[in-house]
Amino acid sequence: MNHSFFHPEKQYGETLPVFDHEWEAIAFYYDYRQSQTEELKELCQFFNISLDYSHGSLQELETLYFRSIKELLLADWNLPIDEFEKMLSVYVIDCAIRHHDDAEWIVKPYPYTDGAYTTGVRRGNKTWHTDNCCEHLYLQKEEDHPLIGVYESLMR
DSSP states (O other), X not given: OOOOOOOHHHHHHHHSOXXXXXXXXXXXXXXXXXXXXXXXHHHHHHTTOOOOSSHHHHHHHHHHHHHHHHHTGGGTTTOOHXXXXXXXHHHHHXXXXXXXXXXXXXXXXXXXXXXXXXXXXXXXXXXXXXXXXXXXGXXXXXXXXXXXXXXXXXXX
16 A cells, blocks of 8 residues: 555645744744734835724735736835735734734644644634735735735634
8 A cells, every 4th residue: 555645734734833832832923923014014114004904904905915016016125925925914814803802813733743833813713724814815806805805704
């Protein structure tokens, strides 16, 4: 019997950071979120976007996202689109958390890799483990408002 099947859960686990203690993972992901937020704030100051955790700020960020792809705006910042998507992801989740008392960031052990931890958001009985819920938004039509769609899915 061939046991060399593809195991995506193990491959994913190999991409996660590994820690000796849960508190280290919590501190790591907290620092990660803070640095993503600070970088996004700097970028938004340049483009005169207020990060006030409102629906309007999400709309402005979505416009900037698609504009940055069309006009290569982030090239001057030396910012790859996947890094921008990670910043957006943290902000979108923070928006949902600010608007719901039952929403929170979580850090949990990843069951398929020893010492690995994931992060995500929990709201009520729904948990979403991700460090990038905005990955590849450019594959969707701009007029479908994919960033707003991610936010609304967290709000349900």
